[in-house]
Amino acid sequence: MSDEASFASEPAASVPRKAERLSGVKGMNDLLPGDSERWERLEQVVAHWARGYGYRQIRTPIVEHTALFKRGIGEVTDIVEKEMYSFEDALNGEHLTLRPENTAGVVRAAIEHNLLYDGPKRLWYTGPMFRHERPQRGRYRQFHQIGVEALGFAGPDIDAEVIAMCQRLWDDLGLQDIRLELNSIGDPAERRGHREALIAYFEANASQLDADAQRRLHTNPLRILDTKNPAMQALVEGAPRLADFLGEASREHFEGVQSLLRAIGIPFRINPRLVRGLDYYNRTVFEWVTDRLGAQGTVCGGGRYDPLVEMLGGKAAPSCGFAIGVERLLELMRETGEAMPEPACDVYVVHQGDAARTVAFTVAEGLRSAGLDVVMHAGGGGFKAQFKRADASGAEFAVVIGDDEAAARTATVKSLRGADGARGAGKQESVPLDGLSDYLVDALVATGD
Ligand code: ATP
């Protein structure tokens, strides 16, 4: 029996089936052309902005030891309790986690590389973070943050500096309607006094607590104030206020921050209920919020975290920082910021014939060396179809090379659009190849590109 015969007797296996389509992971987004230009613009603005305040970039790994976040963020937090992507390395059993935020990682790196040996450091970062949350508008499982960490600074001037940075970034991006909410959560001893009063208050009203709150009552009652449960708002409203438990030094620090903000004209609202979700914060905490994004209106959160460096094994170094949610910022940019111009190239190279293709290929490389953005037609097709692509590319000029041009060492340059969209469009001229880049550079200057 031949192989063919046995093949034919199993038709089900022999019919090639269309492969099943795979989709991305829920809550993790693709960034497509169209939006990616807006990201690039944001990244450019951010790099310039950070330099303007003397902050230098740090890039740390996306994966860290799980223990870092347990210790750095706190065990009784939403993030550590239920949002972390943690796994055991199949090869060596290490407990690892995709970073849910980056302050802990930056501080870990600063300690590990002894960055603070010669004084305080101003650092910034950007990159993806991972939290297993319910995906919805403005809340994703992979999202991105831009963050700033000022390590080793004790005074209120740094709190005001990082807050001023945020305001400037909104201004640089042309964003409006983002307002600042500010609070002081004092120092650990002050919070303990407040905590006892809080527990007493919530115990006296135990029947009104939801399951989350009951669980947190004795572990982290401060977090109950952070509840999003509408049924508990009235109860939370009447709770003892941390502000009444602050000591002299904390009050003075907070006053210092406020007076600097007033001096540079940044308005704020003191929100006594602002406590922030992470354990390591102390004294100043702040959030920037907008009404333009629906329920997920917090664009940026930050504050002081004096205990963290020591908690992670370093020499005590009072510090302050914030993290901006990039997706939320981009949505605001889309809504309120300036429109993004369609990306366009300078030149689209149209060619036909084998000899012409080789010439066109070298011409395209030569034009790129001269600094032009060049798209080379690929995939064959007649001149008409190629010109259609050239138009769609947004190019200012088509450079046409057929076999005649290739033989004569010339190109036909065709203007696809004038400076005002139509003027000069359709004009064409034959240009020798060795003068082509000069010709095009001059022509592009003349069109105002
Ligand atoms: P929320 O209360 O909205 O969950 P958070 O306190 O957990 O916020 P932070 O840890 O302070 O948020 O993170 C700083 C910023 O990062 C937030 O203000 C927000 O803009 C953004 N952010 C946080 N989690 C997400 C997420 N899952 N998807 C998109 N952006 C996020």
Ligand code: MG
């Ligand atoms: Mg959260």
